[in-house]
Amino acid sequence: MHVAILGCGQLARMMALAGIPMGMTFTFLSENGEDTAPVDGLGAVVAADACLTAEELFAAAGKPDVVTVEREQCALQPLQKLAEHCPVHPNTDAIYQCQNRQREKQLLINCNVSHTPFVSVASASDLEVAVEKLGFPMVVKHTEQGYDGKAQWRLYNTGDVENFVTNAQFKLQSDEAAPYVAEPFMNFDREVSFVAVRSRSGEVRVYPAAENVHDNSVLLHSLAPAPGLPQALVDQGQASIRRIMEHLDYVGVMAMECFVTSDGLWVNELAPRVHNSGHWTMHCGVASQFQNHMRAIAGWPLGSTELSGAAGMLNLLGVELNQIEQLDDNVALDWYNKSVRPGRKLGHLVLKDESSASAQTRLLTLKDKVYRK
Amino acid sequence: MHVAILGCGQLARMMALAGIPMGMTFTFLSENGEDTAPVDGLGAVVAADACLTAEELFAAAGKPDVVTVEREQCALQPLQKLAEHCPVHPNTDAIYQCQNRQREKQLLINCNVSHTPFVSVASASDLEVAVEKLGFPMVVKHTEQGYDGKAQWRLYNTGDVENFVTNAQFKLQSDEAAPYVAEPFMNFDREVSFVAVRSRSGEVRVYPAAENVHDNSVLLHSLAPAPGLPQALVDQGQASIRRIMEHLDYVGVMAMECFVTSDGLWVNELAPRVHNSGHWTMHCGVASQFQNHMRAIAGWPLGSTELSGAAGMLNLLGVELNQIEQLDDNVALDWYNKSVRPGRKLGHLVLKDESSASAQTRLLTLKDKVYRK
Numbered sequence: 001m002h003v004a005i006l007g008c009g010q011l012a013r014m015m016a017l018a019g020i021p022m023g024m025t026f027t028f029l030s031e032n033g034e035d036t037a038p039v040d041g042l043g044a045v046v047a048a049d050a051c052l053t054a055e056e057l058f059a060a061a062g063k064p065d066v067v068t069v070e071r072e073q074c075a076l077q078p079l080q081k082l083a084e085h086c087p088v089h090p091n092t093d094a095i096y097q098c099q100n101r102q103r104e105k106q107l108l109i110n111c112n113v114s115h116t117p118f119v120s121v122a123s124a125s126d127l128e129v130a131v132e133k134l135g136f137p138m139v140v141k142h143t144e145q146g147y148d149g150k151a152q153w154r155l156y157n158t159g160d161v162e163n164f165v166t167n168a169q170f171k172l173q174s175d176e177a178a179p180y181v182a183e184p185f186m187n188f189d190r191e192v193s194f195v196a197v198r199s200r201s202g203e204v205r206v207y208p209a210a211e212n213v214h215d216n217s218v219l220l221h222s223l224a225p226a227p228g229l230p231q232a233l234v235d236q237g238q239a240s241i242r243r244i245m246e247h248l249d250y251v252g253v254m255a256m257e258c259f260v261t262s263d264g265l266w267v268n269e270l271a272p273r274v275h276n277s278g279h280w281t282m283h284c285g286v287a288s289q290f291q292n293h294m295r296a297i298a299g300w301p302l303g304s305t306e307l308s309g310a311a312g313m314l315n316l317l318g319v320e321l322n323q324i325e326q327l328d329d330n331v332a333l334d335w336y337n338k339s340v341r342p343g344r345k346l347g348h349l350v351l352k353d354e355s356s357a358s359a360q361t362r363l364l365t366l367k368d369k370v371y372r373k
Numbered sequence: 374m375h376v377a378i379l380g381c382g383q384l385a386r387m388m389a390l391a392g393i394p395m396g397m398t399f400t401f402l403s404e405n406g407e408d409t410a411p412v413d414g415l416g417a418v419v420a421a422d423a424c425l426t427a428e429e430l431f432a433a434a435g436k437p438d439v440v441t442v443e444r445e446q447c448a449l450q451p452l453q454k455l456a457e458h459c460p461v462h463p464n465t466d467a468i469y470q471c472q473n474r475q476r477e478k479q480l481l482i483n484c485n486v487s488h489t490p491f492v493s494v495a496s497a498s499d500l501e502v503a504v505e506k507l508g509f510p511m512v513v514k515h516t517e518q519g520y521d522g523k524a525q526w527r528l529y530n531t532g533d534v535e536n537f538v539t540n541a542q543f544k545l546q547s548d549e550a551a552p553y554v555a556e557p558f559m560n561f562d563r564e565v566s567f568v569a570v571r572s573r574s575g576e577v578r579v580y581p582a583a584e585n586v587h588d589n590s591v592l593l594h595s596l597a598p599a600p601g602l603p604q605a606l607v608d609q610g611q612a613s614i615r616r617i618m619e620h621l622d623y624v625g626v627m628a629m630e631c632f633v634t635s636d637g638l639w640v641n642e643l644a645p646r647v648h649n650s651g652h653w654t655m656h657c658g659v660a661s662q663f664q665n666h667m668r669a670i671a672g673w674p675l676g677s678t679e680l681s682g683a684a685g686m687l688n689l690l691g692v693e694l695n696q697i698e699q700l701d702d703n704v705a706l707d708w709y710n711k712s713v714r715p716g717r718k719l720g721h722l723v724l725k726d727e728s729s730a731s732a733q734t735r736l737l738t739l740k741d742k743v744y745r746k
């Protein structure tokens with residue numbers, strides 16, 4: 001079973017490390033001169049050159065049995081070319097829907113999924129409508145750019161609106177999607193995510209929901225199961241991601257990030273791929289999201305997503321590798337083979353415990369130890 | 374952290390796959406033109422050429438921070454050379470003790486560990502002593518050759534003894550060890566094994582004992598914890614392997630295979646390395662024997678060896694890779710990248726369940742499925 005992955009970062013690395021033991025081999029397709037160090041030694045790395053024909057690209061990718069992606073912000077053209085020769089999972093339409101916040105919102109509406117309110121913004125007058133409907137404070141997000149909190153603007157008053165209008169690029173996207181969406185600044189109690197996998201035969205398995213804590217808009221740590229999340233919200237989230245995957249005829253792992261407020265669960269964002277908030281699934285006795293993604297796209301039976309006890313994940317952001325310190329306290333370590341830069345995601349730690357409460361205590365202790373200065 | 378492993382088989386493969394995520398890189402030292410397919414792509418492969426000086430071998434091995442082995446039947450000379458430049462774990466003396474059944478028996482005696490009775494056999498008259506002391510049936514084993522039941526002879530009567538004497542090579546080993554040991558044919562109820570890890574700082578952790586079932590002297594499946602093994606025998610086994618490791622100042626993973634009879638626990642064999650009967654430790658929420666071996670030899674803190682629930686392991690012996698069949702029933706798969714030959718160890722499956730009873734039922738169902746003809 002030969003697999004081509006579009007992307008060469010840590011998610012591609014961990015997919016490969018999950019697939020190799022199951023008899024898979026890999027080719028990695030790089031875009032825009034991206035850093036390929038995380039996949040060094042795990043397979044051939046080939047540039048996804050736009051000039052290649054479908055046949056040439058398929059051959060360069062090692063004639064894969066299946067193609068997948070590690071990110072949604074990628075060129076769809078190489079995937080469309082490869083789809084002429086072999087399955088691409090998730091399918092390019094699913095990726096297309098999730099590439100743009102406006103399309104993603106429409107997808108949530110079509111699937112009857114509770115989502116954060118929004119107004120599409122393609123002009124100054126749209127923004128006036130948004131102010132009227134949503135009030136201040138408001139967040140304006142670029143529909144296609146930005147992750148980890150980038151390409152987002154918080155508007156607190158009419159002065160901020162004027163500044164934004166002055167600097168904004170109101171040019172419509174090529175497919176006439178508005179370039180921005182405006183959302184209310186959600187007064188949420190907590191953020192949770194649901195990670196699920198759907199097989200080629202349509203079986204869906206959902207991992208326990210994780211509670212995620214961000215630092216400066218970057219995920220810092222996750223805890224699963226999300227402590228004390230009401231069963232009604234768990235059920236709602238699981239049913240929602242299931243509906244979305246079925247609607248898209250999705251194959252592989254998908255993640256759904258949500259806000260929890262006193263009014264309920266609000267889906268904020270979808271990721272058509274394995275996701276940082278699912279890294280806790282490694283080393284804790286379930287089939288990891290990486291293993292299950294590879295099993296799903298290969299057409300193999302899925303592995304267990306049922307966790308006994310609790311698991312915690314701590315991202316290693318901009319800290320040097322130090323196994324003696326970081327592996328303490330029974331944790332497992334996954335390092336991404338990247339050079340150290342401030343704030344960069346370089347690896348993560350996973351710990352397992354009997355209960356959410358004890359896992360959380362250990363997670364916070366570990367965080368203090370890793371980030372002590 | 375760069376690691377050199379002497380050996381290029383599946384154990385080296387799984388050690389590397391456990392070490393890479395923790396930031397390790399690898400060089401594999403091959404002996405006698407062995408098959409290196411299992412470690413393809415996981416690091417450089419270098420012949421452990423006897424002509425190389427210590428400096429040359431150390432350089433060829435990529436100037437490792439630490440050296441380890443995947444088998445005890447290896448030349449010690451390359452390890453002794455490498456030990457001039459970096460730590461070798463387990464130490465060469467520990468490997469030396471376990472390379473020869475007579476030395477191993479003496480080690481068990483020195484450590485006050487209950488072992489199968491034996492008589493060293495270097496001549497026909499030694500064999501007469503053995504018959505007198507042990508009676509028939511009796512097993513004569515070569516002290517240095519043989520694994521998976523090879524180089525062993527079962528003697529049922531004086532005719533068998535005469536045949537054996539006629540064909541035997543009674544030449545003493547170079548270090549004057551007898552070439553054979555004779556043991557009674559143990560009338561055991563079951564076989565269990567203990568796998569333990571000892572850190573550089575002397576911390577010992579023992580995994581739950583596994584019950585092992587062999588087919589034609591080759592391990593077919595393991596179940597952990599060994600169902601219904603009396604706590605007194607668990608305690609005895611754990612204390613025994615701890616004493617042995619401490620006696621040898623051992624660093625890394627060691628396995629101890631035992632017979633259980635109505636009279637108690639009898640150590641049959643030691644393996645100074647990760648072991649097939651410990652493969653169940655992968656994918657079930659403990660730090661696997663491979664991960665813990667790498668953590669130990671690197672001088673990093675150990676991971677958990679405490680299993681919640683139960684785990685089963687089924688070897689894939691001479692069967693073609695078929696993920697659709699083999700991954701069914703929630704199992705995990707590790708394939709060794711070797712060519713298929715009858716009876717050859719090609720991979721294994723691991724399953725996890727709530728209890729030993731349910732894990733055993735699923736294991737036997739899976740075995741019937743994989744080996745149905």
